[in-house]
Amino acid sequence: MPKFLDDMRQQVAAASGITASDLPFLAELIDVPPEQARWRVAVETVLGASARLLLIPKDRFEHFSQAVNPLPLRGRLTFEAVELGLNGPADGDPERIFGKLIFKDSPFTGWVRRHLAEPVRNARCVEDPQNLAGHELRVTLAGQTRLGTRGSHGRNDQSDIIGFSNEHTIAAIDRELKQIEDLLKSIDREREAFDEQLRELDRRRAAYEAITATTWEDIDVATVDRRIEELDSARRAILGADDQLQELQRRIDQLGKTLEAARERKYGLKKVEADLKEAWSSLTSTNDAVRGELDRLATLPHVLLDDVQAAALDAHFAAAVAPADPDNWEQFPTHLARLRQRLVDAAATARGRASNAESELERVFSAYQLKFEDPNLGRTAASYPDYARILQAIVTTGLHERREEWRQRLMKWSGEDLVPLSGAIESSIEEIEERLDPINDILGGLPFGANRDRLRIRLRRLAPDAVIQFRKQLRQLSSGATRDLREEQMEARFRELQQFMARIRRRDDPRAITDLSDRDRLLDVRRHVEITAERYDSEGQLLSTHSSLGGKSGGESQELVAFIVGAALRFRLGDELRLRPRFAPVFLDEGFVKSDSEFAGRAVQAWRGLGFQLIVGAPLDKVTALEPHMDELLAITKNTSTHYSFVARISDTGRRPAVGAVPTQRDSTTAMAPAAPGSTEPANPGETPATRYGQTVMW
Template identity: 40%
Template sequence: MTMLDSLFGLIPAASTGQQWVARDLQLVNWGGYDGHHRVRLASTATLLSGGSGSGKSTLMDAYIALLMPHTTPFNGASNGGVVGRPRGKDQRNILSYARGKVDESRTEDGTRQRVLRGDGHDTWSAIAMTWADQSGTQLTAVRAWYVPSAARTLEDVVAVRATVDGPFDARDLEGPAAQRLARHAVTEAGLTCYDTDREFTARLHSTLGIGAAGDGSKAVGLLGRIQAGQQITTVDALYKAMVLEDPDTFATADAVVEQFDKLTGTRDQMITARQQVKALEPIREHRAALEAARERVGVIEAVGSFDDGTSPAALWRHGRRLGLLRAVEADLHGRHQQAGQTSRETAARVTAARAELDGVKETLWASGGDRLATAQRELTAVRARQEEVVRARGRLDEVLAVLGATVDDEAGLAALAEQARAALADPGAKERAFAGLFDAMSLSKEAKADLAALEVERAAVLRRHDNIPGDLHAARAALAQAAGLTPEELPFVAELVEVRTEHEPWRDAFNLALGGFATLLLIDAAHVRAFRAAIDAVPTARRIRFQGVPTGLRDDVGVDAHTLPGRLDYRQGPFTGWLRSELAERFAYVCVDTPGELAQHAKALTRSGQVSEGNRGAHGGQGRANVLGFTNARRLAHLDEQVARAQRRVAQAEEQVEAARAGHDRYEVVRRAHEALVATSWDQVDVAGVEAERTRWEQVVQDVTAGNPEVTRLQERAAELEVTIQTLTEDLGRTKGLAQSLGDDWSATTDAVDTAQRALDDAQDAGTALAPDQQAYLDTLLAGTDDVGTDDAGTVAPAADPVEALAAFDAVVARAGDLLRADRQAAQQTVAAARDALRRTFETFVERWPDPNLGTDPDASYPDFVRILTELEVSGLHELEAEWRKSLLRLSGNDLTDLHNALARSVREIKERIRPVNDILADLPFSDDDHRLRIDARDTQSAVVARFRKELRDLREVLSTQATDAERERRYLRMAKVVDRIRRSSPDYADLVDVRRHVRLSAEKVDLDGNHVALYDHIGEKSGGESQELVAFIVGAALRYQLGDAGAARPRYAPVFLDEALIKADARFTGRAVGAWRGLGFQLVIGAPNDKFSALEPHVDLKYVVLKDASGRSRTKPVAGLPGTEGPA
C-alpha cells in the first residue's frame, strides 16, 4: 500500500475517508498543572518526556479522565501494583487531581494532604480536547468539576460534561466556575451539557467514529489498555484480550441453562403434585373412620343403659336371657330326675357289697387270718423305718468323712460324740479362726493403701518436672492463687538447680547440705508487700518459708568446680543470677573424699553429707527424700521400685487372706459336723438291726401263707370288697348332693323365667323397640353370647350346654355397661384421632403449599381438600407429567443441538475473525520490506471438552427416544450434571463454553509469498525492540478492527496515547514500532522518561519536556515542533 505524508500523518494514497486527529489538550488546575495549560499535538507523533514525577502521566491521565469510563484507573503504566477500587481513595482520583495533591504529612488528628489549591476553600478543574478532521471540522469535549472545600467523595463534586462544535478556550469557564459551574452559566459559555456519562460518550463515539456499529466501549477499553502499557506475555492472550469479544456460546449456554431451569420448574411442579397427592391420599380413609365412629356413637347413645328397664339395651337383654332361662329350666328338670334314679340304684349296690364282706370276714377269721394281718402290718412299719435309717446312716457317713473317722457300733459312736462335745465346748477355737482371718485382711488392706498412695504420688510426680513434695506444691498453689500469681512465678530453690550427671553420687550430700534452703520459696522483691497482704488469711497445713529477692541479675558469677555450687546446673530464669550468687556466698562447700580433709578448708562437705565450717559442723539425716532437681527421672525410678515392692506385698497379703479364709471355712465345716454327731443316736443309724427285724416279719408271713392258701384268697377278696364299698358310698353321697342341688337350681330357674317374662312384657308395654342396627351392634359387642343359637325365626334356641350358655351370657351382661362405656370412649377417641389426623394433614399441606383460601378445619375444609385431591388425580398430575415429557423432548431437540452447533460455529468464527486483521497486516512491512506478520490459529481442544461435546451428542440422542418415568428421571439427573457444568458459577464453565480457549493463536513472520519464516508465540522471548514492534503491529491492527475501520483505508479516530511505551529498544527498533503505528494511520502521543528521549526523538514531529518546580507545579516546554506551543497559556 502506497502511503502519503499529509498534515494528518501517513495515510493511504487512495483513501478519501474522514479521520479525526487531536489538535490540542487543555488543562485547568489539573494535578501539578496549576492554572491554564494548553498542549498542542502534532497530527503524526508527539513526545512528552521528563523526569520521574514531573507530570507526564498527569497529562496522560487527563486524556483518560476526558474520554474513558470511571472504571479505567489513572497512571496505569507507572503504578500497576496499586490496590483498591479504580480512582478510589487509595489511587489517584478526580479530587486529588483537582486539588493538586503534593504529598501527605502526619498530624495529631491523623494524616493530612498537602495540596496546591482547595485547602480550606473551593476550587475547580477542567480538561478539554479539540479534534479536527481533514476538512477543517472541529469538535471540542470538556469535562469540568467544581470541588467544594468540604468535598470528600466524587458525589460531593459538581461535574460538567459538555461538547462544542468548534474550538473552545477552557479559560472561558472561569465565569461559570464562580457560579459553581451552574448549568445555565456553562451553557451561556457556548457549551452543550449532558446529564450522564452515557450521553456524553455516545456523542463522542458517534461523532469521532469510535467503534463499529455504535459499540465504542470496546474500542475505548482497548485504547485504555494500550495507554496503560499493560504487560501481555503471549500473542494468544494479546489477541483474545483485544480483538475477540465474548462468543455466542455464552448466550447459547445461558439459554440452555434457562430452558433447563424451566424444565426443572416443570419437574418440581410434577413432584409437588405427586407429593400433594401422597399427602392428601389418607384423608378419605380418615374421613371414613370419622363417619363410622360418629355413627357408632349414635347407636351407643340410642341403645341406652342396661340398668334402664325400658331401654333397647334392656329389651335385648331380657329377650336373650328369657330364651336361655327356658333352656336351662328344661335341662335342670331332666338332670334332676336322672340324679334321683342314680341315687337309688347306688344305695342298693352298697347294701349288697356290705353283706358279702361280712360273710368273707367270718370265714377268714376262722382260718387264722388274724396272725397274718398282724405280721403284714408290722412288716409295712419296719420297711418304712428302714428307709429312714438308711438315709440317716448316709448323713452320718458324710459327717464322719469330714472328721476322717469311722463308726461300726454303738460304743464307737458314743466315743466320737464325746469328743465332739469337748470340741464344741472349747471357746478358743472360734477366736483363733476369726483372729487369723482378721489379721490377714488387715495386712492386705494396709498393703493396698500403701500401693495406692505410691501410685497417686507417682502420678503427681509424672505431671511435674521437679522433686518437691506434694504438700509443698499444694501450699504454694494456694498462696499463688491468693496473690494472683502463677506457681512458676514462685519457684522453690530446689526447682532451679540440678546435680550434674558426673556428680550424681553427691546428690544426697548436696540435699543434706542445702537443707531448708532448698525448700525456700523465692518471690520477686517488688511483689513481697502485696504478697504478704494477700496470703495472710490463707491457711496451709505445711509451713512455707519465702524470701523476696531481686530478679534479672547477671548470670556471670564465677563458681569453683570443686565446690557445691560448681557441681550444679541452673535453670535459666529471672532468679538465676541471685541464686548463683547466694550459693557461691553461703554454700561454697569444698567437696572432699575423706573426713580428714575437712579441716583443710573453711567450708567442706563429704560424700556422706557431713559438713564443716571451722569448728562447727553437722552430720546425719541420711535417707531424707531428695528435693533437688528440675528433672525427676531419678525420683520416678525410685518410685517405680517402691511401687513394685508394694505390689509384691499386696500379692503376698492376698495369699495370706485366702489361706486364712480357707482355715476359717474349715473350722465352720468341722463345727457343723460335731453338732450333727452329738445330735445322732445309734438306733437312728443301726441299718443292720432294722434289716434283721424286717427279715423276721417276712418269715412270719411266709409261714402263715405257706400252710393255708385259702387265707390269701379270702384276704384279697375282703380287700376288694372294702374298696368297692368305699367307692359306692362316695358315689352315693355325690349323687344325693347333685340331686338336691339340681332341685334347688330348677326351682330358682323357674322363678327367674317368670321374672324375665314380666320384664319383657313391661318393656314391650312401654313401647320400646329394638332397631336392626341396634340389635346388630349389641350382638357384635356382646360376642360372648354366641354359644346361644337362634332359629330361622330369630328366637333363641337352646345350645348344647344351656347352663354354661346362661352363665356366659350373665358374665358378659355383667360387664356390658363397662363394654358400652369403653366402646363409646373408643369411638369418641376414633372421632378425635380422625379429626386430629385430618387437621394435621391440612395444616401440613397449607404449611408446605400456602394458600389463603384453604383452611384447616377437619369438617369445614374437607370438601376443599377432597376437590384438590380429585383434580390432581383426574387431570392436574397427568398434565404436568405430559408437560414434563414435552419439555424434556424440547430440550433435547433444540437447546442441546444449538449448544453443540454453537461450540463448533464459534470456533470457525474466531478463525474467520482473524482474516480482516491479517488483511491489514498484509500491507504493512514487518521487520523489513520483504516480510509480513500473519496471525495463525490452531485448535487446542482438550480431552475434557471432547468428552463434554460427546456427552452432549449422546444425551441429545437419548432424550429423543421414548422412556419410562424411571428412565426419564435418570435422564434428567444425567442432563442436570451436564447443565451444571455450563452454569456461569461452574469451575468448568470457562473451559467448556468459552471457545476462545479452544483455539491457540500465534503470530508468524512470512515472506511476500506467504512462506513461513519465524514463529512469534511468547512475546517475552523476544528482545525489547522486537516485542515492541510485534505488539505495535498486532495491537494496531486490533485497534483498527475494534474502531470499526478494518475495511477502511485509515481509521476514523486517529489518536493513540502511549504512556511509558516504546522504551525498551534502540532508535532503529523504536522507529520501526512508531512506523507501524503511523503506517496503520494512527496519531501517537508518547510519554517517556528523559533517558529514552534520544531513541524516540528522530521519529516524532513534536517534542515536549515536562518540568516541575520546587513548589510541585508542572509545565510543558516545547523542544521542537509547531510554533506557539508554550505550556501555560
C-alpha cells in the first residue's frame, strides 16, 4: 500500500479510536495467485479504484465519519461502510477478474466477494484487442478496457498495490533496479569512450599548438651554422688586422685557463673539507656513543671471570672474528657484534641441551612415580634434589630399610595426621553450636518486631553427598591399622591415601592436581552448616524464618540487620565464657535513618542487650527517631570561613556546653543541632563520649 494512503489511514485511525488493523484497504484483502500472475496488470487496471477503498465496519461508520471530519488530510481518502460476516459468492468464472483472485480470510471477505462480483468490476479477460467487442466489460493482458463502444488504456498509477504482502512490489522494484544498473553500466561505458576521445583530442590540440608556436628560424640548423661561421670569420679578420687585439686575446685565453685551474682546485678543497666534516661528525658520534656506553658500564655490577672463563671467552672471540685479526682495534665493534652473536647462539644451544636434559629427568621421575608413587615428590626438574637424596639413601641404607621406613611413614599418615583431622572437623561444628547458645540466651530476652516477639539463631547441618563421602573415607583411612597388611594391600592403601590427599591439597601446592583439588568445600566447616534467624511468638510458636532481607520495609530491614549484625559481632568478639564482648564500641554512620522510633528503639535495645556501646552518626532531620533512646547527644557543625569544625553536647536543660575547635578536612557539615561556629572555647577534657557499656551516643 502506498505510504501516503497508509499515513492517512493512521491519521483517521488515531482520530476515530479504531485500530489500523480494523481499517483495511480492499487491496490488502485480495491477491493474484502465481498461476495468474500474467493478468496482474489487467486486475490492477480494472480494480484500481476499488483497491484504494478503505473499509469501515458499518456499526462504527457514523462515529468514524464524525471523528475524521475535522482532519486536514493531505490527499483524498475514499471509504465505505461494510457489513461484517456476510456470505459472498463462491469462486467465480476463471475467465473473469473475480475468478483470477484469491481472498484473505477476514470479517470483510463476504462483502469484498459481493463487491468484486458485480458486473461493473468483474470484467471478462481476453488475450488481445480483437476479442474486446461485446456488450460487457472486457480487459486485455495489457490493461486496455472496453464496454460497448467506450474504452480506455493506460494507468494513472503504475505501482501495483493489490496483494497480501509486498513481495510482488519488491520483485518489481528489483527488476527495475536491475534495468537501471544495466543502463548505468551502459552509460559508464559510453562515458569512458567519450573520455578517451576527449583525451585524444587534447593530445592532438597540444601537438597542433606546439607546431603553431615553432618558427622556421628555430629549426633551420643549416642557416644558424652558416651565421656562426660568418661571425667567426669576421672575428678572426678583426684580430688579424690588429696586433694589440691579438695580444689581448692571448691574455684572455691564459686568464681563462688560470681561472679554470683555480676553480678545479677550489672544488677539490671543498670536497676535502666535506670529507673532513663528515669524518669529524662520525668521530663525534662515536665518542658520544663510547662515553654513554662507558657510563652505562660504570653503573653495572662488575663480573670477575676466573681463568677458565677468561680462556673460554678468548677462544670464542678468536673463533667469532676468524679469519680476521682479533688484535685489529679499528674493527673491534664489528668483532664485538660477531662475538655477541656467537655467544647468543651458544647460549641457545646450551638451553636446548638443558631443556632436553630436563625432559629426560621428568621422564625418569614420572617412571619412578608410576612404579613407586609418593605424594610428596613432584615430577619436574625442581624435585631433582629430592630424588638425589632418595638415590643416595637407597645406596647408603639399602632397599629393605627404605621399605620399612615407608611402612612407618604410612602408619604415621594414617594415625597421627588423619585422626586429628576427623576430630577437628566435628569439634569445629560443635564449637559453633556451643557459641550460639549464649547469644540465643541474650536474644531470648530482647523483644523483636511490633508484637515483641523473639528472635533465635538456628544452625542446621548440611549433608552434601561429596562431604558425606569425604568424611566416610576419612574415617576409614584413619581407623585401619597398616602393620599387618601385606605388600600389595599396603600399596593399595597408599594409592587410596594419595588420591584422598589430592582432594584436600591447596591449589597453589606444586604437587596439587587442579581437577581433583576441592579443599575449601571439604574442609571449610562453614560450608557444612546453614545459619537462619527464626522468629517465635510469646507462646513459642514459630512465625517465620529469615534467610534474607527481601520483602521487608526499611524499618523492618534495619531492625533485622541490627539483630543479625549484633549477634554476628558478638559471636566474633566473644565466647561462651565472656559476659561482654572483647571490644564494645560500635560506630554506625547514618544508622536507623529509615526506621521510626519503635523500630529504632528495639534495634538499640538489641545492640545494648548484646553488650555493645553504640555511637550513631545521622543527619539533623533523622535524630527524632532515636532521641528517646540516646544517652548523649553531640552536635557537629563547621565554620565555612575558618574551615574549623565544632563539637557541642546538647542536654534537655537547654544549657549550651563548651565547644571545641577541631581542624578538619571534611567538605560537608554533619549537624545534629545548631552550635556556635565562631566560638573557640576549649571543650571539657573530662567529658568523653561513650565511656561505659550499653551507652548510646548520637553525633
